[in-house]
Amino acid sequence: RKEVEQDPGPFNVPEGATVAFNCTYSNSASQSFFWYRQDCRKEPKLLMSVYSSGNEDGRFTAQLNRASQYISLLIRDSKLSDSATYLCVAPLGGQAGTALIFGKGTTLSVSS
């Protein structure tokens, strides 16, 4: 089983839609997780950190299910500017100070 797995998509949704991405991880010792966003030909940028059961920031909600070892990202009221690749990230050694293992990313395309 790969360290971090994501559905690559693409997810094609209209503006205003709600979309959810799931991600599974293999290291049960991982304690903190992240969602990064990467725009075409740009560097990954931190979107959200997930340290406990979940985190909410405006239209974005991240949830963590330790028993099933998956993390989800929910985007409500999608905007055109949300179009990007979303990378699920888990620490290799269980803490963020060690290397991060990135999923291959889920591509989101929001259309008008």
Add this chain to the structure above:
Amino acid sequence: DARVTQTPRHKVTEMGQEVTMRCQPILGHNTVFWYRQTMMQGLELLAYFRNRAPLDDSGMPKDRFSAEMPDATLATLKIQPSEPRDSAVYFCASGPGGNQPQHFGDGTRLSIL
């Protein structure tokens, strides 16, 4: 805002040539990471350092790649000799350690002809 700085932004060279990529981590960050990104493989960890000491470089082809941190403000990634399959975007990231996330530089787009 503090940023990770990478140079050069773009590099095109012929196979067999030496390539050196540089990274200036965010001041105060004690962990530095080198990643490579391709369409096929996604983001792959090549090497990382904590307090300038190399912790893991198992993701790096040892025969041609080397990573160093001569001081706290500079990390380097060298490829010698370069090959066309090394063509990719190379990202440097730094972090403060603990449970804090990493921050990425703009990347070096490398093309080996």
